[in-house]
Amino acid sequence: MQRLTTIAEVRAAVGEARRAGGRVALVPTMGALHEGHLALVREAASDADLTVVSIFVNPTQFDRPDDLAAYPRDLEGDEGQLAELGDLAPDVVFAPEVAEVYPRPSVTRVTVRGLTDRLCGASRPGHFDGVATVCTKLFSIVQPDLAVFGRKDFQQLAVIRRVVADLDLPVEVVGAPTVREPDGLAMSSRNRRLGPAERRSALCLSRALRAGVAVARAGRAGGGPIDAVRVANEVGGTLSAAPGVTVDYVEVLDPETLAPPDATSRGQAGDGSPEAQQQLLVAVAADVGPVRLIDNVVLGDTEDEERLLAATS
Amino acid sequence: MQRLTTIAEVRAAVGEARRAGGRVALVPTMGALHEGHLALVREAASDADLTVVSIFVNPTQFDRPDDLAAYPRDLEGDEGQLAELGDLAPDVVFAPEVAEVYPRPSVTRVTVRGLTDRLCGASRPGHFDGVATVCTKLFSIVQPDLAVFGRKDFQQLAVIRRVVADLDLPVEVVGAPTVREPDGLAMSSRNRRLGPAERRSALCLSRALRAGVAVARAGRAGGGPIDAVRVANEVGGTLSAAPGVTVDYVEVLDPETLAPPDATSRGQAGDGSPEAQQQLLVAVAADVGPVRLIDNVVLGDTEDEERLLAATS
Numbered sequence: 339m340q341r342l343t344t345i346a347e348v349r350a351a352v353g354e355a356r357r358a359g360g361r362v363a364l365v366p367t368m369g370a371l372h373e374g375h376l377a378l379v380r381e382a383a384s385d386a387d388l389t390v391v392s393i394f395v396n397p398t399q400f401d402r403p404d405d406l407a408a409y410p411r412d413l414e415g416d417e418g419q420l421a422e423l424g425d426l427a428p429d430v431v432f433a434p435e436v437a438e439v440y441p442r443p444s445v446t447r448v449t450v451r452g453l454t455d456r457l458c459g460a461s462r463p464g465h466f467d468g469v470a471t472v473c474t475k476l477f478s479i480v481q482p483d484l485a486v487f488g489r490k491d492f493q494q495l496a497v498i499r500r501v502v503a504d505l506d507l508p509v510e511v512v513g514a515p516t517v518r519e520p521d522g523l524a525m526s527s528r529n530r531r532l533g534p535a536e537r538r539s540a541l542c543l544s545r546a547l548r549a550g551v552a553v554a555r556a557g558r559a560g561g562g563p564i565d566a567v568r569v570a571n572e573v574g575g576t577l578s579a580a581p582g583v584t585v586d587y588v589e590v591l592d593p594e595t596l597a598p599p600d601a602t603s604r605g606q607a608g609d610g611s612p613e614a615q616q617q618l619l620v621a622v623a624a625d626v627g628p629v630r631l632i633d634n635v636v637l638g639d640t641e642d643e644e645r646l647l648a649a650t651s
Numbered sequence: 652m653q654r655l656t657t658i659a660e661v662r663a664a665v666g667e668a669r670r671a672g673g674r675v676a677l678v679p680t681m682g683a684l685h686e687g688h689l690a691l692v693r694e695a696a697s698d699a700d701l702t703v704v705s706i707f708v709n710p711t712q713f714d715r716p717d718d719l720a721a722y723p724r725d726l727e728g729d730e731g732q733l734a735e736l737g738d739l740a741p742d743v744v745f746a747p748e749v750a751e752v753y754p755r756p757s758v759t760r761v762t763v764r765g766l767t768d769r770l771c772g773a774s775r776p777g778h779f780d781g782v783a784t785v786c787t788k789l790f791s792i793v794q795p796d797l798a799v800f801g802r803k804d805f806q807q808l809a810v811i812r813r814v815v816a817d818l819d820l821p822v823e824v825v826g827a828p829t830v831r832e833p834d835g836l837a838m839s840s841r842n843r844r845l846g847p848a849e850r851r852s853a854l855c856l857s858r859a860l861r862a863g864v865a866v867a868r869a870g871r872a873g874g875g876p877i878d879a880v881r882v883a884n885e886v887g888g889t890l891s892a893a894p895g896v897t898v899d900y901v902e903v904l905d906p907e908t909l910a911p912p913d914a915t916s917r918g919q920a921g922d923g924s925p926e927a928q929q930q931l932l933v934a935v936a937a938d939v940g941p942v943r944l945i946d947n948v949v950l951g952d953t954e955d956e957e958r959l960l961a962a963t964s
Contacts, residue, residue: 345819445764446783446817452758470759471818478819504759505784506658506791 339421341413341431345439345479348432352388352480355429360387364482364509365428366473369393370410371419374488374517374525381514382486383426390480391420391428397436398444399468410527432480439475448474448505450497453596457493457589457621458632469494470501477502477509485509489642490516490524492621492634496596515645516633518544522649524633535582536627542580543622543633546573546588547646550620554637564618564637566590566599577624586623586630593619593636652734654726654744658752658792661745665701665793668742673700677795677822678741679786682706683723684732687801687830687838694827695799696739703793704733704741710749711757712781723840745793752788761787761818763810766909770806770902770934771945782807783814790815790822798822802955803829803837805934805947809909828958829946831857835962837946848895849940855893856935856946859886859901860959863933867950877931877950879903879912890937899936899943906932906949 342348352362363386365378371393383389393416400406413433420427447467453459454466477485487495495513502511517525522544523537532540550573554564567590574588592599599618617638624631636642655661665675676699678691684706696702706729713719726746733740760780766772767779790798800808808826815824830838835857836850845853863886867877880903887901905912912931930951937944949955 349821442816444817445766446814447762447764448759448818449762450759475817475819478821481821501759503755504757504788505761506788508662508791508794 339417339427339429339431341417341433343432343434343438345434348390348430348479351430352390352482355388356481358387361484362386362480362482363389364476364480364485365389365391366476366485366487367391367393367416368395368409369416369433370412370527371416372525372527372529374490376419376423377517378486378488378514379420379423379428380426381512382484383423383428385484385512388430389428390430390432390482392432392434392476392480394432394434394439394472394476396439396468396472398440398471399465401462401464439472444471447471448501450500450504453493453497453500456591456596457587458623459493461586466494466497470497473498474501474505474507477507482509484512486512486514488516489513490526490633492593492619493596496594499594515642518645518649520649522548522646524631526631528629528631531629532626536629539580539582540626540629540631542577542583542626543624543631544646544649545580546576546622547620547633547635549573549576550590551635551637551643551646554618555643563616566618569618569620569637573620573622577622582627584625586625587621589619589621591619591621593617593639652730652740652742652744654730654746656745656747656751658747661703661743661792664743665703665795668701669794671700674797675699675793675795676702677789677793677798678702678704679789679798679800680704680706680729681708681722682729682746683725683840684729685838685840685842687803689732689736690830691799691801691827692733692736692741693739694825695797696736696741698797698825699795701743702741703743703745703795705745705747705789705793707745707747707752707785707789709752709781709785711753711784712778714775714777752785757784760784761814763813763817766806766810766813769904769909770900771936772806774899779807779810783810786811787814787818787820790820795822797825799825799827801829802826803839803946805906805932806909809907812907828955831958831962833962835861835959837944839944841942841944844942845939849942852893852895853939853942853944855890855896855939856937856944857959857962858893859889859935860933860946860948862886862889863903864948864950864956864959867931868956876929879931882931882933882950886933886935890935895940897938899938900934902932902934904932904934906930906952 363382365382448470449467550569553569553572570590615638621634635646676695678695761783762780863882866882866885870877883903928951934947948959
């Protein structure tokens with residue numbers, strides 16, 4: 339595992355591997371790594387000959403300077419965790435300075451209309467433009483065959499998938515399952531900021547999503563489509579019942595377009611073919627004490643439902 | 652020379668050449684080829700093992716549907732001209748349908764702030780976003796080592812250079828000199844729409860630029876910086892004196908940022924080092940009868956000045 343800090347070094351390392359016929363994987367991160375990130379790296383490394391983990395706190399995706407300044411940075415600690423992955427440790431940690439990535443003010447932006455104006459995009463203007471732009475840059479620098487992102491940041495994953503499709507970028511985007519604590523809480527760098535009572539309250543997010551799955555399963559058992567409004571009500575009710583929790587949003591959307599299900603075909607009730615199971619994204623965001631948390635599940639994605647239900651709280 | 656119409660075919664052809672160690676060049680065009688385009692192809696083919704000419708009338712860079720509908724299309728004629736290049740004919744003509752390039756509504760856009768809001772961008776809203784986006788797509792599809800653009804569309808060239816720099820795209824952008832008729836008129840698909848009297852009036856563009864060069868040379872001979880205001884006045888005066896000509900703009904700008912020279916360092920008077928010669932873009936646009944024409948020269952770029960002066964009218 340080697341730390342590289344310049345674009346030229348990364349291009350040289352990747353070019354060498356590629357000329358030898360190797361498959362290259364990229365896991366873009368902002369550092370402050372936890373078990374969720376490590377799962378992404380394992381997924382990448384098990385499918386590639388050379389794995390690059392980028393650690394870069396990208397200033398252009400922060401809409402507030404104080405948020406950027408407060409973002410945790412611990413490169414040595416991150417590298418320690420990555421090294422412990424042993425055979426699945428990345429070959430390259432790409433940890434550039436800001437001036438290496440943005441040597442001049444970047445006037446070029448990659449923007450994605452529609453997908454970015456709801457959910458977390460509604461309260462974080464410009465955030466997903468910053469994400470889309472820096473990921474396009476990282477894809478250009480590393481030129482990976484595959485890039486692995488977590489499904490917990492579902493909107494980010496959807497935005498990246500759409501950028502890759504719309505710009506014909508030659509990279510396969512892999513969405514890796516959300517990693518959860520044994521009691522169901524989705525792993526996040528922010529969880530460490532939760533006090534004991536807040537930590538208990540935070541379980542309401544995964545509990546609410548499980549309630550949504552139950553509604554969907556009851557609907558499917560009855561042979562009908564999922565009732566998106568009933569799901570939203572059930573999830574919202576569970577969230578609101580938790581002490582010290584302020585709901586930001588509860589949304590039931592088409593998982594590809596992130597549009598309301600009645601505005602899309604994929605989110606509609608069955609198209610008549612028995613194998614086409616309706617899929618609906620349920621995404622939640624809530625402030626638990628001072629900490630903003632997000633979580634999601636895709637109804638109709640049996641594996642995603644099962645992973646969520648496997649957690650017990 | 653083979654015509655390919657799908658992205659998969661182009662990727663296969665280019666991938667084969669690249670695995671054999673070949674250098675790949677791309678010349679993006681919208682067809683209706685003339686000698687100016689052919690010069691770009693010669694430039695590309697003489698520096699590459701595999702040359703791709705794309706012929707695609709990109710709908711997203713047209714701000715007016717009637718302009719898009721009226722755009723000339725003559726694929727067979729274009730291919731005939733390319734074939735006549737003999738040894739320098741391209742290996743691949745990539746001529747996709749619109750549905751191949753945009754299989755779904757493209758919600759992703761590559762935008763470039765600042766560079767795109769003046770000159771031709773001022774009267775064609777969204778035009779350069781469309782250009783930047785489709786060129787990013789073509790670079791992703793072909794993955795060329797170099798891409799050749801004409802200097803006549805100087806703003807387009809500056810926008811593409813900036814996109815490539817800002818997004819770290821692994822492609823070398825080459826700006827090829829403007830090809831002129833013997834009397835100085837810059838080659839353009841639009842020239843064929845000029846009547847005999849308009850054709851004579853159209854010479855005012857290159858004549859005006861030569862007047863600008865004369866002012867700059869007089870300034871340099873006197874040891875001082877170029878007087879941008881005097882250049883603009885001289886160029887504008889020459890343009891306005893021509894019959895049947897309506898001036899759209901006369902601008903004297905920094906050739907890299909396309910900002911006014913007093914707002915940049917490159918456009919300033921000498922920085923004290925004798926080898927750093929001040930460079931200023933002089934760009935003009937004018938309606939000659941019903942035809943909008945553009946032309947430009949970079950003062951301080953001796954070769955560009957000489958090419959312009961070599962034409963006699």
